[in-house]
Amino acid sequence: MHDVEVLDSHMSYREAGRGPAVVFLHGNPLSSHVWRGVIPHVAGRVRCLAPDLIGMGRSGKPDLAYRFADHARYLDAWFDAVDLHDVVLVGHDWGGVLAMDWAARHPDRVRGLVILETFLRPMRWSDWPPQGAKLFRALRTPGAGERLALEQNAFLARSLENGVKRGLSEADRAAYAAPYPDPGSRRPLLQWTREIPIDGEPADVAAVVARYDDWLATSLRTPKLLLTFDAPSVLVSPAVVDWARRTVAALDVVQLGPAGHHAPEDLPDDIGRAIVGWLERQRLTASGAPAP
DSSP: EEEEEEEEEEEEEEEEESSEEEEEOOOOOOOGGGTTTTHHHHHTSEEEEEEEETSSSTSOOOOOOOOOOOOHHHHHHHHTTTOSSEEEEEEEEEHHHHHHHHHHGGGGGGGEEEEEESOOSSBGEEEEEHHHHHHHHHHHSSSIIIIIIOOOOOOHHHHHHOOOOOOOOOHHHHHHHTTTGGGGGGGGHHHHHSSSOOOOHHHHHHHHHHHHHHHHOOOTTOOEEEEESSSOOSSSSSHHHHHHHSSSEEEEEEEEEEEOOSSHHHHHHHHHHHHHHHHHHTTTTTSOOOOO
């Protein structure tokens, strides 16, 4: 792990390998720990960097609202602090949203994009299964969300339990729990659940998704890879995958085996090999433009 000053705080990140930069962005309620099994497959071909988002993992926990815009601002500053320019982005869950947003705002600095289990388009409450809708409505309700996520720490436990099919070792559970020892430290986890753009709210995050959807559809020269899994989740349902095939420019879709929402925990080897194969096909393991 490395550490760098970012704005009024600091961000920690993993780094391995040499060559063109590939940045791995995690989601909620995880950290860069989720990439520990994926990066070894990729680091032999490229330089891999995986930050802990602000307020998460080993990164600093400044006094913020932890809205999407806050995360984007600190991530922008991290990219500048580590002096990254031409990158391939790999994003899972909210890391995928941050990756697509960053690419749409910095198209001249992005050489490729890999996404999995993320928000490809705005959602509706009708997309959710009843049990999931009940939980996330509760998390978005003032008072109830604070009790569940901050006081009881129930969201972290449920997410790890339901999002990983193979189960987690006690050591890995402890690694994910360590950054959140008290209610105040868990504010980023709760706020992420309230940032999901559902039926147009919050409006500013829905606008972010609309903006990067335009970029996804028009960025013909930027190769993209969507990883899907057996037993698809609400985020990447067959309907969403069909929409992506019809809408997203320069897209490859690779389906892997059964996995939960936190797919890098279930299939790190398969995901790593799929990313390496795609990088090589696109000639993204060496400097210069991808193959025409």
